[in-house]
Amino acid sequence: MSAGDEGPCTKERRGPGRPRSVECQTAVLRATAELLDEGRYVEVTMEAIAKRAGVAKQTLYKWWPSRARIVMEAYREKVGGTIRIADTGDFDQDLERLMIETATGLRRSSDGLRGLGAVLAGLIADAQNDVELLEEFKTSYFEPRRARVVALVEGAKARGELPKDADVELVLDLLYGPIWVRLLVGHAPLDAKFAREVVANVLRGLRAGAPARRSK
Amino acid sequence: MSAGDEGPCTKERRGPGRPRSVECQTAVLRATAELLDEGRYVEVTMEAIAKRAGVAKQTLYKWWPSRARIVMEAYREKVGGTIRIADTGDFDQDLERLMIETATGLRRSSDGLRGLGAVLAGLIADAQNDVELLEEFKTSYFEPRRARVVALVEGAKARGELPKDADVELVLDLLYGPIWVRLLVGHAPLDAKFAREVVANVLRGLRAGAPARRSK
């Protein structure tokens, strides 16, 4: 992780120059989080973060490559451990719980602007116009989240709860895709019922025999 | 329209004043389309469109509320009829074909920047920071596309190819969601195979009996 100098004896015979301030980093992340809470994602500019954190813009650019990267870090700090994943052995239940928490956690507020959902939507939006950011997003947010589900799925496969040949990548997209669409468009509620139905449908689809074609 | 034919009335009773120039409109849309082809979505600025089209910026703002709105219109012109929907009576085949065309049509190019997919991604991105635009997007792009699938689904229901109680809204999200995720993140190919698998899984899920829970 970027800032944390662990130090040997904490003393560590430093060269000349002011050492990197940890307060600086936390101030930035706190300021970013505040701005995300208070206003819209688009208002969280580098300029605004710097001002709020009492930090020079240069310092931002020194430690973070982009606004979105700061947001991602601030976001992770805020919600990192929120969704506890439990592998109870009952895959269906575990998965359902996870997806319900994911969906409801991303639910947009009435004005469609605040909250984790808005932040994620903003990040996805930013990433569309910035290839490097998209990479960052994949690495830092997207894949870690999916990795947890992958573990669940592999466990389920091992226990025979899912067919051995299930394409995990496909499963993940089948599960997350519908949630993303509702997050990004907001045409229908992103609630527990929806999450349950998605999970149920996907699981039924995975378990139903290959001869899915009804007629003929 | 039959031969009503008294002339001015067929033109829907225009008020006084110079009428909107059609060349201007087409020039704008053509310029926008060109810019979208040549560069990245972010580079398609109002300024660039105006310059390319040989049009005053005011004219843009007069007829379109935002850059994204122009892009949407230019985009529609370009791909409006591309995906022909056929209701052959074989729902599975029709749906599969539609989703394959949708997916492959949105496929990102190697550099991840060009093409219809990039445009759609850019629009979705823009819409995240602009409530009105999101509304426009829903009305002008999102819902019309879905309406075609709704028709297919309702036909299938009528013919008994799908359960009568299937939630159409859910079905649509199950189908489009996975495609959107791959479009926006690009973590896995957006190809025909993927589309086929998504469709197959969703249909199996819809047709499998409610008692989907395998164990317990």
Place this chain on the structure above:
Amino acid sequence: MSAGDEGPCTKERRGPGRPRSVECQTAVLRATAELLDEGRYVEVTMEAIAKRAGVAKQTLYKWWPSRARIVMEAYREKVGGTIRIADTGDFDQDLERLMIETATGLRRSSDGLRGLGAVLAGLIADAQNDVELLEEFKTSYFEPRRARVVALVEGAKARGELPKDADVELVLDLLYGPIWVRLLVGHAPLDAKFAREVVANVLRGLRAGAPARRSK
């Protein structure tokens, strides 16, 4: 006066076509006068005049070459006869009265924005960036006003109240110059006392013997 056809017999052989509307003209001038009264000179735009008068911009450009020309005409209508010039035979008194009326008539209001003075200042300002307008200004406003003083001066010369060899052009500048400076800069009051002192000084200067040089 421009439009007013007085004539049954003057007829003047007009061709076919709709004649120029008098209401239109008066509406424009009235609107302009209103705008001048209500706001600052700079706010009296072609657009604003057209809107207020309920007239098409084209019509403005058809009959007047520039905004300033309209203002001049509207201004003249408003104050044309305000300053009555009287040639009583007592040049000093006549001149003093004229200059007092001129000065006080141009006095700026407290906020320095309204009134005849502001209009004149605005016209002079406009004329600095428009050669043709400057010509118009000279012809339509500047010289007519001066012509009246010229008449007074010539009368005074004839009556021996002024030296025969006085340079009229110079006299006029000596008289009007100080007033213009105070009008345009507003560094000191443009009141009757000032006008009186200017007139007195100029007249003394004209009448004092050529050997003005006090010392060697």
Place this chain on the structure above:
Amino acid sequence: MSAGDEGPCTKERRGPGRPRSVECQTAVLRATAELLDEGRYVEVTMEAIAKRAGVAKQTLYKWWPSRARIVMEAYREKVGGTIRIADTGDFDQDLERLMIETATGLRRSSDGLRGLGAVLAGLIADAQNDVELLEEFKTSYFEPRRARVVALVEGAKARGELPKDADVELVLDLLYGPIWVRLLVGHAPLDAKFAREVVANVLRGLRAGAPARRSK
């Protein structure tokens, strides 16, 4: 200030942050001067200055409140020391020389567009539509110039070359007014002869006894 000398203090204690770039400032002023030389005052836009100087528009607005303010500064740099004022003890001669230089220095070129006169005229014009600018004009240009004449006049008073009770403000307007009128209207030449006559007339007026009234 004596030799306090601890260094940074002599530089008037600047705070942190990048200091204002001197090259930037000089580039702006040089560019402005060039534009004034090459074209008409109206063509000297903020945009043009920025482009010519290779400077961002924002930088212009940061340091100068208006186009006219830049012009004034560029103008001062160009003509600051041009008119050397000499207090030789002979007031009449000093004044005459000063006013001749002033007048001829402002003389319009044949096309009525270039030169110091045009710049001054443009500034006066601008100031008519901008109260703050007028104030700036007074402070930065108008009053400093007049102050020099005030000094002359006061000297003359002390030496008995002018009546002790002469109203300096009035004298200044009597002297400068005629020049301004010719500058702004251009109805008659702004030459040495004119300046001489103005000075002669004003001085005669000031020295002639109060009973200027010839008749009665």
Place this chain on the structure above:
DNA sequence: AACTAATCGAGACGGTACGTCTCGTCTTTTT
């Protein structure tokens, strides 16, 4: 009466400058 020709309201249009915004970089002083 039909045709012709001008006026006029309405408003679209290309153009240009405005003043503001945020970006990412650069240059100081301070710690």
Place this chain on the structure above:
DNA sequence: AAAAAGACGAGACGTACCGTCTCGATTAGTT
């Protein structure tokens, strides 16, 4: 060396008027 401070070039934003240009609807004269 690392900060804070903030100047700077770049360039898009959305707005305001300009002066020109269609339109359709009058409103006369001329045929």
